[in-house]
Amino acid sequence: MIAVESLVKTRGGVRVLDEVSLAGAAGGVTALVGASGSGKTTLLRCLNGLETFEAGSLAVAGHRLVAGPHPPATLEVLRRDVGMVFQQFNLFPHLSVVDNVTLGPRVVLRETVSVARGRALDLLDRVGLADFATARPATLSGGQQQRVAIARALAMRPRVMLFDEPTSALDPAMTAEVLDVIVDLARSGQTMVVVTHDHGFARRAATWVVELAAGRVARQGPPPDVLG
Amino acid sequence: MRRLGHVRAPVAAVLAILAVGGTVTRAAELDEVVRRGALVWAADQEGGGPHVFPDPEQPTRLTGFEVELADLVAAELGVTARFQQGQWDRLPLLLGRSADCVINGFELTPERRRDYGCSRPYFAYALQFVGRRGAAPATLADLAAPGPRGAWRVGVLTGSAAEQVLRARSDLQVEVIGYDGTVDSLEQLRGGVLDGVVMDDCIFTFYADRFADLRAVDRPFAGGSYTVLTAAATPRLAAAIDAALGRLIADGRLEALYDRWDLAGRQQMLLLRDAAEIPAATRRDTWDLVRDTAPLLLKSAGMTVLLSCAAFPLAIAIGLAVAIGRLHGPAWLGPVLATYVEVLRGTPLMLQLYAIFFLLPKVGLALPAIVAAVAGLALNYSAYESEIYRAGLRAVPAGQLEAAMSLGLTKWQALRHVLVPQAVRLVMPPVTSDFIALFKDTSVCSAITVIELTKRYSVLALSTGRIVELAVATALLYLAMSWPLAILSRWFERRLERPAGARP
Ligand SMILES: Nc1ncnc2c1ncn2[C@@H]1O[C@H](COP(=O)(O)OP(=O)(O)OP(=O)(O)O)[C@@H](O)[C@H]1O
Numbered sequence A: 001m002i003a004v005e006s007l008v009k010t011r012g013g014v015r016v017l018d019e020v021s022l023a024g025a026a027g028g029v030t031a032l033v034g035a036s037g038s039g040k041t042t043l044l045r046c047l048n049g050l051e052t053f054e055a056g057s058l059a060v061a062g063h064r065l066v067a068g069p070h071p072p073a074t075l076e077v078l079r080r081d082v083g084m085v086f087q088q089f090n091l092f093p094h095l096s097v098v099d100n101v102t103l104g105p106r107v108v109l110r111e112t113v114s115v116a117r118g119r120a121l122d123l124l125d126r127v128g129l130a131d132f133a134t135a136r137p138a139t140l141s142g143g144q145q146q147r148v149a150i151a152r153a154l155a156m157r158p159r160v161m162l163f164d165e166p167t168s169a170l171d172p173a174m175t176a177e178v179l180d181v182i183v184d185l186a187r188s189g190q191t192m193v194v195v196t197h198d199h200g201f202a203r204r205a206a207t208w209v210v211e212l213a214a215g216r217v218a219r220q221g222p223p224p225d226v227l228g
Numbered sequence B: 001m002r003r004l005g006h007v008r009a010p011v012a013a014v015l016a017i018l019a020v021g022g023t024v025t026r027a028a029e030l031d032e033v034v035r036r037g038a039l040v041w042a043a044d045q046e047g048g049g050p051h052v053f054p055d056p057e058q059p060t061r062l063t064g065f066e067v068e069l070a071d072l073v074a075a076e077l078g079v080t081a082r083f084q085q086g087q088w089d090r091l092p093l094l095l096g097r098s099a100d101c102v103i104n105g106f107e108l109t110p111e112r113r114r115d116y117g118c119s120r121p122y123f124a125y126a127l128q129f130v131g132r133r134g135a136a137p138a139t140l141a142d143l144a145a146p147g148p149r150g151a152w153r154v155g156v157l158t159g160s161a162a163e164q165v166l167r168a169r170s171d172l173q174v175e176v177i178g179y180d181g182t183v184d185s186l187e188q189l190r191g192g193v194l195d196g197v198v199m200d201d202c203i204f205t206f207y208a209d210r211f212a213d214l215r216a217v218d219r220p221f222a223g224g225s226y227t228v229l230t231a232a233a234t235p236r237l238a239a240a241i242d243a244a245l246g247r248l249i250a251d252g253r254l255e256a257l258y259d260r261w262d263l264a265g266r267q268q269m270l271l272l273r274d275a276a277e278i279p280a281a282t283r284r285d286t287w288d289l290v291r292d293t294a295p296l297l298l299k300s301a302g303m304t305v306l307l308s309c310a311a312f313p314l315a316i317a318i319g320l321a322v323a324i325g326r327l328h329g330p331a332w333l334g335p336v337l338a339t340y341v342e343v344l345r346g347t348p349l350m351l352q353l354y355a356i357f358f359l360l361p362k363v364g365l366a367l368p369a370i371v372a373a374v375a376g377l378a379l380n381y382s383a384y385e386s387e388i389y390r391a392g393l394r395a396v397p398a399g400q401l402e403a404a405m406s407l408g409l410t411k412w413q414a415l416r417h418v419l420v421p422q423a424v425r426l427v428m429p430p431v432t433s434d435f436i437a438l439f440k441d442t443s444v445c446s447a448i449t450v451i452e453l454t455k456r457y458s459v460l461a462l463s464t465g466r467i468v469e470l471a472v473a474t475a476l477l478y479l480a481m482s483w484p485l486a487i488l489s490r491w492f493e494r495r496l497e498r499p500a501g502a503r504p
C-alpha cells in the first residue's frame, strides 16, 4: 500500500530527506518517530503530494509519484485515496461541522446532499460527535475539532490515512479521546501512517515503526525491535 | 476623496451647504472694479462658438463675439477685461466671488431678473432643432408622436433656456438629455446616440461646416435674448454695465461687432432697437418649493440608487475575478491584470466615463448614458475591489487550501468552496464602506448627461435660485440613503469582531 524508494528532498540546499526508503510499511499502521526537525512532517506531506521532491519515487494506494512537479490530475486522483489529518486540524471555519464532513463527498465524489449528510452523521457518531453536527468548528474543543477532522478525511473513504502529530496541540484528556478514535480505526484494518512522539501509542497501535534522524532512516522494524 | 467612508457623510453634507449656501460675502462694487482696473467676466470656453472659444489658430487665446463685447464694456468702464473660466451652469455662483459679471449667452428670464442684476438685452437668440441628414424626425411636427426608438432623445445645454423650454413642452414625446458642452451633444447626435439637439441658432450656424452631416429641422421655434449677469449686491456695477451697453447700441458699435461675426440678422436689429421689459417673478414660499421640486429630487435620488446598485455588484464580480486571476491564474495573466488595476486606479473616474461615453461611439460602440455610467463606475471600482479581495484571499491561512486539496478538491473547487467564502466574509467591512463611496461618486456621472441627485440639485438651485433650501433637502436625501448603509457596515464589523464561536 505504501512504498518509498530513495526519496531525496532538499530545502535551501539542505537535504531534509536523504535517501529515505520504507520497506516493510506495506499495510497496517506505520508510526513515524524521530527528533524534532528530523523530517517526519516533510515525509508525510510528500506522501500526498503537498511537497515535491528531487529524487527517488513513492507509491501510495496504487498511485505513483516521481521527482519533479506533480501533474494536478495525478494529485487529484491520489488524494481521493489518501486522507490527511493535520496537527492544527485546519477545519473550514465558515462551514458547520457536518458541512465540513460532506464537502469532499459532495464536491469531489458528487454525492447528493442527502447521501453525503447521512454518511457524515454516521461518521460523526463514530467519533462521538453526533450532537455537534450543526455547530461551528470554533465552538468545539481542540479534541473535538481533531475528531471532526478525522471524520472529514474518512468521509472520502481513503485507502490510506496520514496523521501528522494529531494530538500534539491537545491536553492529555483530549489526547486520549483522539487516540481512542485512531486506535479504533487501526483495529478496523485502516492503513495509516502516524507521525507521533508518543512511543506508548506507537507500541500499542503500530505494526511497523520508522525512526528518522536528520532526514535519514535510523531504524525501522516491528515496534519491539525499534522502540525496545 | 473616495475613501471617506460613512463617518464623513454628514460632515460632507454640511460643507456642501456652507459652500453653496454661504452666499456673497464681499462682492466687488463699481468703485472696486475701477480701483482694480479690471472687470472680471466669467464664461465657459467649453460652451463653444461663436460666444467664447479658444482661437483655432492660436489655442492659448480666447476669441468669440462675447470676448469682444467684454472688451468693449470694460473699456466703457475705463478698465480692462479679465476672463474667468467656469462650468456654464455654475457661472452665476462665481458672481461676487471670483467674477464681477457673467457674459455667456445667459438668457433673460424672470428668475434671473429676480436673483441677479440683469443688463438690458444685448443679443437675440432663437432656438433651433438640429437633426441628422436623412434621419427622422423630418419636421418638428413628428415630435408629437414617439420615434422609432420610443421617445425622441434630444440633447440640450444643461441649465439653458433650450432645456427649460423643452422640458415644459409636455406635448412632445422627447427625452431631454443635458450636456455640459454644445460640441459634445452634436458629436452624440452624429454618433446616433441622440435624435436631435436644441440649441441657439447662432451656435449651429457656427458649427454647421464642421458637422456637415447635421441639418436644421424646420425654422427656429422659440427665442429670447441674452443678458449680462451681475451679483444682486452690486447694483451700481449693474447700472454701469447696462449704461455701457446702451452707449454701444446707440452708437452702432454693437451692430458693427455683430456684422463682423455675421450675426446681424433682422431679429438682432429689432432687439437692439428696443429692449423688452420682462415681468418680475414672484417668490414662492418654501412649502411650494418642496411640493414642486420633491418629485424631481426623488426621481433623481432613484437614479443615484439605480447607478450604485447596478454598478457595485458588477464591480465586486470583476474585482473578485481579477484578484483570483492575479493570485491563482497562469503566470502571464498576472502582469496583465496588474496593469488593468493600475490603469483604472491611476486615472480619474471622470476621464474613464468620458472615454466610454464619448470615445467608444467613434469606434462604433454607442452606449446609452446610463449603461456607460454603470460600466464606468463598475470598471473603476473593480480595480479597488480587486485589491481588497486580493488582500482578503491572502489573509486566509495556507492550511485551508492544503486541507481542501487533501480532500481531493481541485484548486478551483478549493477557491470556490473554501477560500473565496472566507475571504468574502473577511473583507465585508471595507467593501461595504466602498459601496458608500461609490454611492457618492455617482454624482460624477452628470458629466455624461446622467441626471442624478447632485446634478438635479444644481439645475434646480440655479433655475429657482433657492440654493440653501434645496441643498438641505438634497443633503437629507443623501443621508437617508447612506445612513442605512453605514449601519449595515458597522453591523458587519461588529459581527466579525465577535469571537467566531458567538455567531449563530
Ligand atoms: N517551510 C519550511 N521552509 C524551510 N525549511 C523547513 C520548512 N519546514 C520545515 N523545514 C525544515 O525541514 C526540516 C524537516 O522539518 P519537518 O517539519 O519535516 O520536521 P519534523 O520531523 O516534522 O519536526 P517536528 O517534530 O518538530 O514537527 C527541518 O530542518 C526544518 O527546519
Ligand SMILES: [Mg+2]
Pocket (backbone or CB within 6 Å): A040, A041, A042, A165
Ligand atoms: Mg512535524
